[in-house]
Amino acid sequence: MVINVPVSVKYRQLAHWHIIIMDYTVLSKIPLFNSLKENEIIRIFSELKIIETKFRKDELLALQDELCNRLIILLSGSVKGEMIDPSGRLVKVEDIYAPNPLAILFLFGRNNRFPVQVTACEDVTTLIIPKQSVLRMLGMNETLLRNYLDISADFATRLSQKLHFMSFRTIRQKLAVYILDLSKISQYNVIELDKTKSALAEYFGVSRPSLERELTKMQQDGLITTNKKKIEIKNKKELIRQIYQ
Amino acid sequence: MVINVPVSVKYRQLAHWHIIIMDYTVLSKIPLFNSLKENEIIRIFSELKIIETKFRKDELLALQDELCNRLIILLSGSVKGEMIDPSGRLVKVEDIYAPNPLAILFLFGRNNRFPVQVTACEDVTTLIIPKQSVLRMLGMNETLLRNYLDISADFATRLSQKLHFMSFRTIRQKLAVYILDLSKISQYNVIELDKTKSALAEYFGVSRPSLERELTKMQQDGLITTNKKKIEIKNKKELIRQIYQ
């Protein structure tokens, strides 16, 4: 695995910051710059230290526990966040795709370090904005501030929802919540799992055979029928009841 | 239980907003106003719609799933956050004490609703700032913005840590992490639990007898000795190893 030179070192070597000439069409797709007019974006980019950096597949964008002193926004490609535990194992936590920012929740705060190691899944292009520039930027434009707060809140909401989800004890409860959520989205009683069962078991934090067994039991109990990735809800009322014992 | 008139209704009835004359000593203790000079605080309070509201014990400050359109900061007293599940049970999620803000992570975002119902544990005094005023306030003063972002990040960090904590499967792993964390803080090998064992079991999402049993087993295995709320680490190296199988 190729270790990339830490970003913070890289841009300290530059005498002056870059002024990036970029497509408005590209930048306007970035959630942080949503609803901003072209001249506002140009002003922000001309006044602040914002640089474009490319990473190759498998290069590191950030190390676990490294000081989070810059906002990294993916322009193209995708990265994965992984935790290293003391026994040396790498545990994948999440994937992030362009055009999203990464670790936006951890840029500020008292212990502002990357919670995971970030590795490029493929060749990626990023915008890197030093923390101080982010702060100036947010003070310059209220729309931008609003976008930043909205994006942060959305991440926090997802974190909180996952925590709530984890609080369901049994595999059956987790499955019931998961299936019902999917059926809400598709509006049908027949849903198709959006992950492989192995991935779902990992997401639930349970073993794959246990997940399969519970699906089989739920079928025997007349709650659902299941085949491969397709699940049909047979008794919605009872399925809801399963969530609360 | 007394149901309080929703706050949003309350202050819509006021013809003009209040200018609160308050002690600088009180306000400077609020994390959000940390490091702000007196004249800056006075300016903010004179220009924005910020009102002081009192709630009695057991009154509701916010309902679960209610639109989160205001920042509530506790000046005195404490509140509890509880979730209601469809079977009607109330599940306590957390306590918040003055001088902290509540639901700061959920004020913005697409689905900005209170994730829990908030009830006063005792008589409380609060500052209520409408969302729009919060936004203006953050644009007015960079220190304030920085405070807001820091506070949000600290909450997000705690959420993320709890999620990481929940990802440990067995009770023994959770206990090992918990005990080692406490020993890091106190710097000693003898720690005192900061919760009752019932509360700890609830925090872990396990039953109390199971928690007790695991503590007993860990003592039998020579990892710790335990009595009431005191736990002494006997074999730190082995205790660390327990975290990873």
Added chain:
DNA sequence: TTTAAATTGTCACAAATGTTACACTTAAAA
């Protein structure tokens, strides 16, 4: 002080989940 409530410690048994193993199917790569 007395009394009541909360906390702690323990047990036997039931239920849920993990582990390991194997066979089969499907999808991707050569």
Added chain:
DNA sequence: TTTTAAGTGTAACATTTGTGACAATTTAAA
């Protein structure tokens, strides 16, 4: 196409955890 890897489905057995119950102890309230 053939080959290989990934995904699915199931089983026996071991381990972990939950449940309900009870007694002893500590703490708070009257």
